[in-house]
Amino acid sequence: MDATFHKMLQGYRGFREKYVRCEEGVDSSLMHRLAVDGQSPEVMVVACSDARVDPALILQCEPGDLFVVRNVANLIPPNEPDASHHGTSAALEFGVCNLNVKHLIILGHSQCGGMDALLNRSELKQNDFITNWMSLIDNETDPVEDVEILAKRALLSSYENCLTFPWIRERVRENKLKIDLWFFEIKTGEISAYSFKHNQFQSLVDDND
Template sequence: MPLRKLLIQGYETFRKGDFVNQKKLYEQLGTLGQHPKIMLIACSDSRVDPSDIFNAYPGEMFVVRNVANIVPPLDETGGYHGTSAAIEYAVNNLGVEMIMVMGHESCGGIQGCLAGMGHDPDAGYVGKWVSLINDVRDRVLAKGLPEDRVTYEMELEVVRQSLTNLTTFPFVKRKVDTGHLKLVGGYFSIIKARLMITNDDGEFEEVPA
């Protein structure tokens, strides 16, 4: 099937299904604006859709997705910072009460960084982006873990680092310190549809299915 036709077919199914059931919700969101309480920072990977995983309706979550669900640290040198702009908007304009950074199993961005892409000057935009987690890569590799555990540990460690990086933004740290914003980590297993969320001690715990 031609891709354009595939998109149109999906839209037609949406109009006949979910939209009919949620027509009033869409009208309210379009008229009154959005008021999500949760921001979710996830990977762009097509296998990990936050709306599906959390069964979220339109307007419930403010979502930003990028390669390897990375939150860069505060950078005041200028430039175009899409993820940072989304965080700022979510916290300062929408007043979200929680930010979750969610990693996932079999992440290509993580695998690329482990393979050295973040040190490759010819790796383009992706290489430059994953170079943000080169230090995480070095920490994980220094642990001497079994080969079959390295990628998994890196996926978790990038979530932890991204949560730390969130606190480098003064507007985030201020809200966290005053109890108006909570930062949590998440991890999703594609194969088993298993979700883990960090507890108050920062440890990942599996959510009972």
């Protein structure tokens, strides 16, 4: 059996032991409670599909804590109320309007393949979906060559796009929703958060905390 698949099955057993187990015939497990009460996460995360950037794992969250949508390069498109199939916008709508999350975190990361694809379009072969998706980022008006700089700039672009959704704009204005832009450095595991006050990314937590 494939090693990763074997690890997955072991993980699945561990998950059930930790979150689904009955205590002396009484089912008070977290999953049981979540099934009865439903989900009510306070935080939504938009993250990249990259296998190294799993928000629940990085933030050590439990089932029910995070409402997550992952896509190539953690991009948020602008509000386009047409008949196309907008998966990320649908997830945003559900998280913000139905679940009423209080925080929306857009989680970018280093070494993003999506950003790399945008910078090296000539290397793409038959990747029409990726090319079109990555065209959400404008790297022509003031082009950069650096993947990390582009990834951070894309976070700001996604933030601007967020505000084109009236139900997000309204909640942000009323302080019912806070949007955070985070950048995860794969090599060091560090997260920096964008400070709108200082116009720069700063360490999310002091390591001495």
